[in-house]
Amino acid sequence: MTANMLPAKNEEYATREYWDRRYAREAEDATFDWFKRYEDVAHLLHQVLPDRTARILMLGCGNSTLSEDMYDDGYKNIVNVDYSPVVIERMRARNHDRPEMPWLVMDIRNLELEDESFDVAIDKGTMDAMMTTKGDVWDPPQQVIDDCTREVDEVLRVLRKGNGAFLYLTFGQPHFRRRYLTRPDTTLEIQQIGDAFHYYLYILRT
Numbered sequence: 001m002t003a004n005m006l007p008a009k010n011e012e013y014a015t016r017e018y019w020d021r022r023y024a025r026e027a028e029d030a031t032f033d034w035f036k037r038y039e040d041v042a043h044l045l046h047q048v049l050p051d052r053t054a055r056i057l058m059l060g061c062g063n064s065t066l067s068e069d070m071y072d073d074g075y076k077n078i079v080n081v082d083y084s085p086v087v088i089e090r091m092r093a094r095n096h097d098r099p100e101m102p103w104l105v106m107d108i109r110n111l112e113l114e115d116e117s118f119d120v121a122i123d124k125g126t127m128d129a130m131m132t133t134k135g136d137v138w139d140p141p142q143q144v145i146d147d148c149t150r151e152v153d154e155v156l157r158v159l160r161k162g163n164g165a166f167l168y169l170t171f172g173q174p175h176f177r178r179r180y181l182t183r184p185d186t187t188l189e190i191q192q193i194g195d196a197f198h199y200y201l202y203i204l205r206t
Protein backbone atom coordinates (compact mmCIF):
# COMPACT_ATOMS: atom_id res chain seq x y z
CA MET A 1 0.00 0.00 0.00
CA THR A 2 1.45 3.40 -0.89
CA ALA A 3 0.79 6.64 0.95
CA ASN A 4 -1.24 8.17 -1.88
CA MET A 5 -3.83 5.42 -1.39
CA LEU A 6 -4.57 6.56 2.12
CA PRO A 7 -7.82 8.53 2.19
CA ALA A 8 -7.70 12.28 2.90
CA LYS A 9 -10.14 11.62 5.73
CA ASN A 10 -10.55 8.39 7.67
CA GLU A 11 -14.31 8.32 7.04
CA GLU A 12 -13.72 7.81 3.29
CA TYR A 13 -13.08 4.13 4.09
CA ALA A 14 -16.84 3.88 4.50
CA THR A 15 -17.59 4.89 0.89
CA ARG A 16 -17.71 2.69 -2.21
CA GLU A 17 -16.20 5.53 -4.24
CA TYR A 18 -13.03 5.43 -2.12
CA TRP A 19 -12.57 1.70 -2.64
CA ASP A 20 -13.26 1.88 -6.38
CA ARG A 21 -10.75 4.71 -6.78
CA ARG A 22 -8.17 2.91 -4.68
CA TYR A 23 -8.48 -0.40 -6.57
CA ALA A 24 -8.50 1.36 -9.96
CA ARG A 25 -5.17 3.04 -9.09
CA GLU A 26 -3.52 -0.22 -8.08
CA ALA A 27 -1.80 -2.57 -10.52
CA GLU A 28 -4.23 -5.08 -12.04
CA ASP A 29 -2.56 -7.97 -10.22
CA ALA A 30 -2.07 -6.19 -6.86
CA THR A 31 -3.13 -7.98 -3.71
CA PHE A 32 -3.31 -6.71 -0.17
CA ASP A 33 -4.39 -8.44 3.02
CA TRP A 34 -5.70 -6.43 5.92
CA PHE A 35 -4.39 -7.51 9.34
CA LYS A 36 -3.54 -11.14 8.62
CA ARG A 37 -2.84 -13.49 5.75
CA TYR A 38 -4.25 -16.99 5.44
CA GLU A 39 -1.00 -18.58 6.63
CA ASP A 40 -1.35 -16.61 9.92
CA VAL A 41 -4.88 -17.84 10.66
CA ALA A 42 -5.09 -21.18 8.84
CA HIS A 43 -4.60 -23.14 12.10
CA LEU A 44 -7.59 -21.31 13.64
CA LEU A 45 -9.78 -21.81 10.57
CA HIS A 46 -8.93 -25.51 10.46
CA GLN A 47 -10.26 -25.80 14.03
CA VAL A 48 -13.41 -23.75 13.55
CA LEU A 49 -14.05 -25.03 10.04
CA PRO A 50 -12.95 -28.68 9.84
CA ASP A 51 -15.36 -29.44 6.97
CA ARG A 52 -13.64 -28.42 3.70
CA THR A 53 -16.96 -28.78 1.82
CA ALA A 54 -18.70 -26.08 3.92
CA ARG A 55 -20.42 -23.33 1.90
CA ILE A 56 -18.58 -20.11 2.77
CA LEU A 57 -19.50 -16.46 2.17
CA MET A 58 -16.57 -14.00 2.03
CA LEU A 59 -17.85 -10.55 2.98
CA GLY A 60 -15.94 -7.63 1.41
CA CYS A 61 -13.27 -9.81 -0.18
CA GLY A 62 -11.24 -6.89 -1.59
CA ASN A 63 -8.05 -8.06 -3.31
CA SER A 64 -7.03 -10.23 -0.38
CA THR A 65 -5.58 -13.66 -1.21
CA LEU A 66 -7.54 -15.25 1.66
CA SER A 67 -10.15 -16.88 -0.61
CA GLU A 68 -7.69 -18.23 -3.16
CA ASP A 69 -5.41 -19.56 -0.41
CA MET A 70 -8.40 -21.24 1.26
CA TYR A 71 -9.50 -22.63 -2.11
CA ASP A 72 -6.05 -24.07 -2.74
CA ASP A 73 -6.20 -25.57 0.76
CA GLY A 74 -9.37 -27.47 -0.17
CA TYR A 75 -12.18 -25.01 0.71
CA LYS A 76 -13.62 -24.90 -2.81
CA ASN A 77 -17.13 -23.72 -1.94
CA ILE A 78 -16.56 -19.98 -1.41
CA VAL A 79 -18.83 -17.17 -2.67
CA ASN A 80 -17.02 -13.81 -2.68
CA VAL A 81 -18.81 -10.48 -2.48
CA ASP A 82 -17.64 -6.86 -2.45
CA TYR A 83 -19.47 -3.67 -3.38
CA SER A 84 -16.57 -2.44 -5.54
CA PRO A 85 -17.16 -3.58 -9.14
CA VAL A 86 -13.54 -2.70 -9.93
CA VAL A 87 -12.09 -5.21 -7.47
CA ILE A 88 -14.66 -7.90 -8.26
CA GLU A 89 -13.80 -7.78 -11.98
CA ARG A 90 -10.08 -8.04 -11.20
CA MET A 91 -10.48 -10.87 -8.73
CA ARG A 92 -12.67 -12.79 -11.18
CA ALA A 93 -9.94 -12.45 -13.84
CA ARG A 94 -7.15 -13.30 -11.37
CA ASN A 95 -8.96 -16.46 -10.27
CA HIS A 96 -10.10 -17.70 -13.69
CA ASP A 97 -8.41 -21.02 -12.97
CA ARG A 98 -10.47 -21.47 -9.79
CA PRO A 99 -13.80 -21.99 -11.55
CA GLU A 100 -15.91 -23.11 -8.59
CA MET A 101 -15.45 -19.76 -6.85
CA PRO A 102 -17.88 -16.96 -7.88
CA TRP A 103 -17.16 -13.20 -7.47
CA LEU A 104 -20.24 -11.02 -7.06
CA VAL A 105 -20.77 -7.26 -6.78
CA MET A 106 -22.93 -6.98 -3.69
CA ASP A 107 -23.44 -4.81 -0.63
CA ILE A 108 -23.14 -6.79 2.60
CA ARG A 109 -25.95 -4.69 4.07
CA ASN A 110 -28.28 -6.11 1.45
CA LEU A 111 -27.21 -9.64 0.51
CA GLU A 112 -28.99 -10.90 -2.58
CA LEU A 113 -28.66 -14.47 -1.34
CA GLU A 114 -31.10 -17.07 -0.10
CA ASP A 115 -32.03 -17.54 3.55
CA GLU A 116 -30.10 -20.26 5.40
CA SER A 117 -27.89 -21.10 2.43
CA PHE A 118 -24.38 -20.80 3.98
CA ASP A 119 -22.50 -22.68 6.71
CA VAL A 120 -19.99 -19.93 7.39
CA ALA A 121 -19.56 -16.21 6.67
CA ILE A 122 -16.15 -14.53 7.02
CA ASP A 123 -15.49 -10.83 7.53
CA LYS A 124 -11.86 -9.69 7.71
CA GLY A 125 -11.79 -5.93 8.15
CA THR A 126 -14.99 -5.16 6.29
CA MET A 127 -17.23 -4.16 9.19
CA ASP A 128 -14.26 -2.09 10.35
CA ALA A 129 -14.37 -0.11 7.09
CA MET A 130 -18.01 0.77 7.79
CA MET A 131 -17.04 2.04 11.25
CA THR A 132 -14.76 4.80 10.05
CA THR A 133 -17.44 7.49 9.64
CA LYS A 134 -16.71 10.59 11.68
CA GLY A 135 -17.66 10.51 15.30
CA ASP A 136 -16.87 9.22 18.72
CA VAL A 137 -15.83 5.54 18.87
CA TRP A 138 -17.27 5.39 22.40
CA ASP A 139 -20.60 6.68 21.15
CA PRO A 140 -20.84 5.74 17.46
CA PRO A 141 -23.03 7.71 15.05
CA GLN A 142 -26.40 6.20 14.12
CA GLN A 143 -25.15 5.51 10.57
CA VAL A 144 -22.43 3.18 11.89
CA ILE A 145 -24.83 1.39 14.22
CA ASP A 146 -27.34 0.94 11.37
CA ASP A 147 -24.71 -0.32 8.87
CA CYS A 148 -23.14 -2.84 11.27
CA THR A 149 -26.50 -4.05 12.56
CA ARG A 150 -27.71 -4.50 9.00
CA GLU A 151 -24.63 -6.56 8.08
CA VAL A 152 -25.11 -8.88 11.05
CA ASP A 153 -28.88 -9.15 10.35
CA GLU A 154 -28.11 -10.18 6.78
CA VAL A 155 -25.38 -12.63 7.81
CA LEU A 156 -27.66 -14.31 10.33
CA ARG A 157 -30.40 -14.54 7.69
CA VAL A 158 -28.20 -16.36 5.16
CA LEU A 159 -26.48 -18.66 7.69
CA ARG A 160 -28.01 -22.07 8.37
CA LYS A 161 -29.74 -22.14 11.75
CA GLY A 162 -28.29 -24.42 14.38
CA ASN A 163 -24.79 -24.94 12.99
CA GLY A 164 -23.80 -21.77 11.14
CA ALA A 165 -20.89 -19.52 12.13
CA PHE A 166 -19.97 -15.90 11.47
CA LEU A 167 -16.20 -15.40 11.74
CA TYR A 168 -15.10 -11.78 12.11
CA LEU A 169 -11.40 -10.93 12.22
CA THR A 170 -10.60 -7.40 13.36
CA PHE A 171 -8.36 -5.17 15.45
CA GLY A 172 -11.52 -4.00 17.23
CA GLN A 173 -11.58 -4.76 20.93
CA PRO A 174 -14.60 -6.49 22.48
CA HIS A 175 -15.89 -3.30 24.09
CA PHE A 176 -16.43 -1.79 20.64
CA ARG A 177 -17.66 -4.89 18.81
CA ARG A 178 -19.74 -6.92 21.26
CA ARG A 179 -22.79 -4.66 20.86
CA TYR A 180 -23.16 -5.76 17.22
CA LEU A 181 -22.54 -9.42 17.92
CA THR A 182 -24.84 -10.08 20.86
CA ARG A 183 -27.96 -11.64 19.42
CA PRO A 184 -30.72 -13.95 20.69
CA ASP A 185 -30.30 -17.67 20.00
CA THR A 186 -26.59 -17.30 19.23
CA THR A 187 -23.37 -17.77 21.18
CA LEU A 188 -20.32 -15.54 20.93
CA GLU A 189 -16.75 -16.74 21.41
CA ILE A 190 -13.83 -14.30 21.28
CA GLN A 191 -10.25 -15.38 20.61
CA GLN A 192 -7.33 -12.98 21.00
CA ILE A 193 -4.60 -13.35 18.38
CA GLY A 194 -1.01 -12.12 18.61
CA ASP A 195 1.35 -11.11 21.41
CA ALA A 196 2.10 -7.40 21.19
CA PHE A 197 -0.60 -5.84 19.02
CA HIS A 198 -3.75 -7.88 19.42
CA TYR A 199 -6.28 -8.90 16.82
CA TYR A 200 -9.53 -10.61 17.65
CA LEU A 201 -11.44 -13.45 16.07
CA TYR A 202 -15.14 -13.24 16.94
CA ILE A 203 -17.10 -16.43 16.35
CA LEU A 204 -20.86 -15.95 16.40
CA ARG A 205 -22.58 -19.34 16.22
CA THR A 206 -26.21 -19.74 15.23
Ligand SMILES: C[S@@+](CC[C@H](N)C(=O)[O-])C[C@H]1O[C@@H](n2cnc3c(N)ncnc32)[C@H](O)[C@@H]1O
Nearest residue numbers: 019033034060061062064082083107108124125
Ligand atom coordinates in the same frame (compact mmCIF):
# COMPACT_ATOMS: atom_id res chain seq x y z
C1 LIG B 1 -10.52 -3.11 4.78
S1 LIG B 1 -10.91 -3.87 3.24
C2 LIG B 1 -10.77 -5.61 3.66
C3 LIG B 1 -10.56 -6.47 2.43
C4 LIG B 1 -10.32 -7.95 2.71
N1 LIG B 1 -11.44 -8.55 3.42
C5 LIG B 1 -9.04 -8.21 3.48
O1 LIG B 1 -9.07 -8.89 4.50
O2 LIG B 1 -7.96 -7.76 3.06
C6 LIG B 1 -12.68 -3.64 3.15
C7 LIG B 1 -13.32 -4.17 1.89
O3 LIG B 1 -14.73 -4.21 2.11
C8 LIG B 1 -15.41 -3.66 1.02
N2 LIG B 1 -16.65 -3.10 1.59
C9 LIG B 1 -16.78 -2.10 2.50
N3 LIG B 1 -18.07 -1.90 2.81
C10 LIG B 1 -18.78 -2.80 2.08
C11 LIG B 1 -20.16 -3.08 1.95
N4 LIG B 1 -21.09 -2.37 2.63
N5 LIG B 1 -20.55 -4.09 1.13
C12 LIG B 1 -19.62 -4.80 0.43
N6 LIG B 1 -18.29 -4.56 0.49
C13 LIG B 1 -17.87 -3.58 1.31
C14 LIG B 1 -14.46 -2.65 0.40
O4 LIG B 1 -14.73 -2.43 -0.97
C15 LIG B 1 -13.11 -3.34 0.63
O5 LIG B 1 -12.78 -4.17 -0.44
